[in-house]
Amino acid sequence: MDVKDLLLQGLLSSQKYIDISFRYDSQGSVYDQECADLEEFYHYRSEKAVIHSNVKNVVSHLDIPLMVFELGCGNTKKSQLILNEILQHQSHLDYSPNDFSKDFLVDVCQNLCTIYGHQLRLTPMPGDLMDALAKIKNYRDRKLILWLSGLQCFTMVKQFEMLSSIASVLEANDACLLTVDVTQSRELIEKAYLDYDYSKPNAKLYTNGVHVINRELGGNINLSQFKLEGRYVEDKDVSKASYNQVWLTSLCKQSYHLEKVGKTVTFEEGEKLLLYAGNGMSHKYTQKQLDHLFARARLRIMKKWENEHCALILCKRIF
């Protein structure tokens, strides 16, 4: 299905939703970067700290030389810490970054060319990470798959599918390195994620999917006719994880014609437009939940470095 069909599918379903990936066009990716500077947004800082303090140790556990594929790479600021350390051990690095937004990825790659020159041989893979994984399957060289702050964004069902896909492309000497949020304090989570101030980048990022709908489907959905709301749902079941839900509540009955697809969408007063698909987003895991999820996806956790908020996990495929 193309972007228009997927967006429309969400809007026409009985519970209206916008899949989380659609908020990340080039503008959304800029908001995502800006979130890193928010005082209350603990995740970015703690993730950077855990990578910074352990990067030498992490790379000492990798079989080198290797090539690096990065899923949902964002601006690559944190990944550069890892690339720099790998480059201490091999003179060149084949690096293939993936991100949902093609335009944003072009800018990121231009920046990487300026920083690294010929040391980095870049093969960008724009688009959905599941499509990138299908391409990665064809590479026979030893590889590291890097995925920072990505897994937790998706529904539990998708997390399992994505981790299983990663497992399926790993050979015996390959590894996957990823970060997840392990925060368990409700207070800190609510402060960081459930802030509905439209002037702040997190609220702008949450609602960016509406701008994407207006652009892609030719609509004029008016955000001022909705209220941004959400909640944190704690779930300690070993086969699940805690998560956030964020939605827009319609303040009145309102209809919008979507010119590019010839459809009209109507919101009743009080009706919710979920800003994620499935159970929720921004998952937070306990140790047991991580063990369960990874084992089910046929991935063995080889090593874990962590602080109060972030776990950096090195895993390999279980054959």
Ligand SMILES: C[S@@+](CC[C@H](N)C(=O)[O-])C[C@H]1O[C@@H](n2cnc3c(N)ncnc32)[C@H](O)[C@@H]1O
């Ligand atoms: C929370 S950000 C993390 C960015 C970066 N890895 C970091 O740690 O700074 C999630 C990233 O995943 C990307 N993304 C979201 N959905 C995606 C998908 N389906 N396929 C590929 N990338 C996706 C977004 O564009 C965004 O850059």
